[in-house]
Amino acid sequence: MIKLNHRRLMAAAAATLALLELGLLEIKFQIMSGGGFLQSAPLVSLSSRVVFALYFLTSFIALFWGWAKLYRAVALRIGQSPLRADFTSGTLFVACYGLSLLLTFQLHKYLADHVDATVVRAIAGDSLQTAVAYASDELVLLLLPVLLVLALFVWLYRRVEVSFRKPRRSSKWPLVGFVAFLVAFVGLEASSNWPLKLNLSRSLSYGAVRTVAHIIVDVDGDGSSFFTTPEDPAPFNSAIHWGAVDIPANGVDENGLGGDLPSGTLDNTLVDSRALPVPYKHLVVIVGESTRADVIGKTLDGKLVAPNLTNLAAEGSSLQRAYSHSGFTYNSLLTLFSGRFTYQEGTPSLFDKAKAAGMQISVISGQDETWGGLDTELNTRKNADFFYDPQEDPEKRVFPSKLPSSIKLAGETLVEAFDRRLQGLDWSTRQLFYVNLQAGHFPYSHKLMRPRFVDEAIPRGEIGPDNTRWLRDTYWNSMSYMDQNVGKLIAGLKQAGVWDETLVIFLGDHGESLFHDGSLGHGQSINDQQLRIPVVMSAMGMNFVAPVGLSDVSGWLFSFVENPEQAFEKRGKCVLMYTGFFYGPAQLGQACTEREGLDVYTVRQKAFISQSGASEEAKLELIHNWERNLYKMAQPTELKPLQE
Known part of the structure; x- marks a missing residue:
């Protein structure tokens, strides 16, 4: 058998993965070189970029170390030798992290700045598996490197005698470093440094640490916590969390957004009414996939793109x-x-x-x-x-x-x-x-x-x-x-x-x-x-x-x-819009009769913009419009139209 210093091999593989992810983050978002494509929160100073790199590397090391410790504890219980356990855990970490990295950045090729797994699933009809296929028909090509890594692992596992040059005594410093990272992690999450948190959340390791932390501290089991965005407004009350239905005028802000929903119903104002000019008998509904409004009358090189639709209009x-x-x-x-x-x-x-x-x-x-x-x-x-x-x-x-x-x-x-x-x-x-x-x-x-x-x-x-x-x-x-x-x-x-x-x-x-x-x-x-x-x-x-x-x-x-x-x-008077799931949208928006353009509220960034001029009143009107529709959707089935 071949003797192999597995610690050095795993360290080299992990370092390569970390550098690869940093390179992909730079190519995609230009984190280190300044704001670029899809970059809404650039790291503008040298110090912020240095801090980003430190958090990224320490989160990667913390994730690797935590994974190794957990796997080793389980492997030893089932009779695997310590050296084999270390070798296996390192190989599986590299394979899983590498696959996740490939899939994530393949999806990121087509997705916007605030898009997360919730939005991806919604794009694909609430199926994460289909979402991956939707964004990447090249899935087989993405799996090929992972299959090669697994094949190499099987070959090495059978033919290599894992070893290291000198026996190592247990050290307390890795644990001290891990605790220090957790303290720094909680401090950052509690801060208002949105650009740093957003850019770090784009990395797999920091995102994984945040997910684990969320699972641990979500004591009321409502899916919302200190580590989610938006954070849980009541960590020990499962009735109050992001995505909860806000009950009108009960004195409680169930979703932590916009205060308690005032009493009232959906706007049922009659804005316009038009009768069909003739008594039509039959109905033909034609839906065009991904068809923009400007297709009507659109010309290229002096020719109408859609003459039939333009004439019909x-x-x-x-x-x-x-x-x-x-x-x-x-x-x-x-x-x-x-x-x-x-x-x-x-x-x-x-x-x-x-x-x-x-x-x-x-x-x-x-x-x-x-x-x-x-x-x-x-x-x-x-x-x-x-x-x-x-x-x-x-x-x-x-x-x-x-x-x-x-x-x-x-x-x-x-x-x-x-x-x-x-x-x-x-x-x-x-x-x-x-x-x-x-x-x-x-x-x-x-x-x-x-x-x-x-x-x-x-x-x-x-x-x-x-x-x-x-x-x-x-x-x-x-x-x-x-x-x-x-x-x-x-x-x-x-x-x-x-x-x-x-x-x-x-x-x-x-x-x-x-x-x-x-x-x-x-x-x-x-x-x-x-x-x-x-x-x-x-x-x-x-x-x-x-x-x-x-x-x-x-x-x-x-x-x-x-x-x-x-x-x-x-x-x-308004048309409500949203991205993500209706119960927990990434963005809310509306178009209203009395205003030009759109009002848009990005939940994660707590940012409101309006083409007619941002105002607190317009923001609350938008939020309450969504909350009223959400409240209506939560009621027993009704046979009435949605707008009341």
Whole structure:
């Protein structure tokens, strides 16, 4: 057997990992060289950078030492020799930390500054496994180095006789150093040095230490503590914590935000009401994945990107200020078809209402409708008379993956299914069509898209801030492709002779940031790029001027299904928006009738900005709007629209 000084080997491997992470942090956030891409809290002084490096290295050493001590204690109990235990614990630490490092920074390629695991899961329909696949179809490539490390470990374990040159006596200094680090760690967490804490939280080791500390001190078990952001306002009272439902006017601030919620209900002010110009009979709802509001009228090189949608807006109606409440597909579709921000069993969906009203239902979707459990929560498959999604025809998918996050059908495939369904329908019966087009899904191209506004679609591996122009042209090319298929859907209705009696509504589930705000994708920040969407109707005179959200559109769809002659009402002066989970958002925002732009409150940074001028009154109005909606969502199932 080969003799090996395992302590030196493990120390070298751990040091390499630490340096690698420092390098990745610098490349991603330019922590040492100054504020860069996605960097909202730069370390501006030399002393702050030195302190950052010291905390990072000591947290890494503390994590390594703590892991080794715990593993050794367990290994000795099961009969493993001390030397083998040390060798095994070190190898497993390097492998696990290395895998976590690779996955974390692969996800960070596409995520914004305040995004955490909560937001990542929400992007992927509340599945962390799917979130990883969503952000990285190269998962196999990421696992390859880890598999090589594990293979090397097995080889070494069988062939190496672990040893070290001199026996070492137990020393108290590692324990003293560990305690000193914990004291410094608690001191930093108690300080107001937000830039240092934010940048350290981006490292795996410091974040892991913080997580362990949180688990230890969360004595009331409410998931909130001194080490969470925001911190627990009542560490020994499980009824008071971040994400708790604030009960109006009970004298208690259950979530520690904005004080006790004043008495009152959701704003139910009637802002606008518009009647459909003709008695439409049928309804076609077309949802475009990641479709931005500025697709209407957008030109490149003097050519309209979406002439069919632009013409539909000109001949019918187009909403000026329409927003998705959340930049996540799952949340957006749930709100659109149920009227709620969160799922609650027993809440009827649009498809339940349509079936009860005697309508025939056709669902034709380019995405897997099991995504996030939507098909069961909305009862789409159960109620549909005709159902077609990638699981029904997986061989026609445009990407090789069969994961719910990645399996997609091309637009022309959906048009073919739509045309098949149109043939032989009994149009004396009211029809409801839901069509979901996936052209705008990352990476904004597939093998069936023809280049119109780009010579060649940007390869996935080339996507980054350095190729912003190429990326944006590729995205607009995908919008052009989607628009062509919208035109074919419209042509199919006209050919069937039912265009004049069919209300067509096209909308985006959310927008898309193409490095406009320093990030790529959606669900990360509250701004026009990620949350402003097109809402276009074939009916004339429905050009609402007030801000409208998907919950408002949901109310219109429910009204139309029950009675096509009901007017579409806009109630409430503001449209609420959020990132992350509704019960514990990373950001809150709203667009209001009397103000231009958006009001945004970033919870972790306790920062409020308003394009109309920040004020304490506007901040509290935003917070209380969310709290009232949260309170309503926590009540037993109601059959009323969300806005009351």
